[in-house]
Amino acid sequence: MRRSIIIDTDPGVDDALALVYALNCPAFELRAVTTVHGNVSVERSTRNALGLLELAGAALPVPVARGAEAPLNGLPRREADFVHGPEGLGETPVFEPRHAPDPRPAWQLIRDEVAARPGEITLCAIGPLTNLALALAHAPELATQVAEVVLMGGAVGVPGNITTQAEYNLWADPVAAAAVLSASWPVTLVGLDVTTQVMCTREDFAQIAQRAPRVGGFLAQAAQFYIAFYEQAVGIPGCHLHDPSALIALSHPEYFRGERMALEVIQDGEARGQTRRSTAGGPEVQVLTGVEAAAVKRVFMLTLSVADCGPANA
DSSP, X not given: OOEEEEEEEOXXXXXXXXXXXXXXXXXXXXXXXXXXXXXXXXHHHHHHHHHHHXXXXXXXSSOEEEOOSSOGGGOOOOOOHHHHOXXXXXXXXXXXXXXXXXXXXXXXXXHHHHHHSTTTEEEEEOSOSHHHHHHHHXXXXXXXXXXXXXXXXXXXXXXOSSSSSOOHHHHHOHHHHHHHHHSSSOEEEEOHHHHTTOEEOXXXXXXXXXXXXXXXXXXXXXXXXXXXXXXXXXXXXXXXXXXXXXXXXXXXGGGEEXXXXXEEEOOSSTTTTOEEEOSSOOSEEEEEEEEOHHHHXXXXXXXXXTGGGOOTTO
16 A cells, blocks of 8 residues: 655755655655755745656646745745755756646645545655644644654754754754654654765766666756765765655665654754754654665665656556
8 A cells, every 4th residue: 555645845956866766666645745945945946846746747636835935933044055056956957847836835735635634644854844833833633633754854863964963954944843843743753863874876876867868867967966065075975865765764664773762953052953862751753773775775776767667656
């Protein structure tokens, strides 16, 4: 039985990789995509999401709803164009999508989809958590209606990637992150503790492009800018598969291990966005702490290598 998912995203190169993975993984039924500020503005992330779905052959009936354009409580926004390129997808041509976004705001689409299928929808958030926090604020009953929440974010036992203490997605809106992690819904946190162990090289993307020239070739081109950042800033010969790892943790949990713990998110100051064990208790989160990196990479490459065949979950 396929798992029904909504992906909340800010494409972003690794978001694009995750979206195409989800479309081509037979374990998933992609019900909707919601977009958020983050790697790029919400205008660009919405355009990129629409364009990616069209490229992958799944523009309809998958709705795309535009979400929050800034963090909660007026926190300053910092886009990651230096990592993903000025338009979010490296140096690939700018998308001009044929379809318009869904007229509902992201939080409303999330609420409507979950209410229509209580107990069936998994929310997979691979960007800042503003939309999920807004959905909770408007519809607190979501906490009992979703099947699961999977988040790409956080750095519990390893250094951060936007500051020494914080991972970007949670740093980008720590107020929202705190609300989401303290809610009473079941959460799995797929953070830098595992995602920094999974890497793909230029040669890996060349193989994907060879096997799937249209979709895989586009993604391989987008990944060149992303890899160049990692080579210069991190000193590794490839890029980490942050967002795809969150989807793979959902489709192949056997390759991951974790630990349940209550977490707190620091909301301001130099430690803004830091995730750490809570001394005050609260709802426990499944924090992934270990990964079979070679197996995750193999699943990723095999799935993207058939991307030109059309969505597996259409």
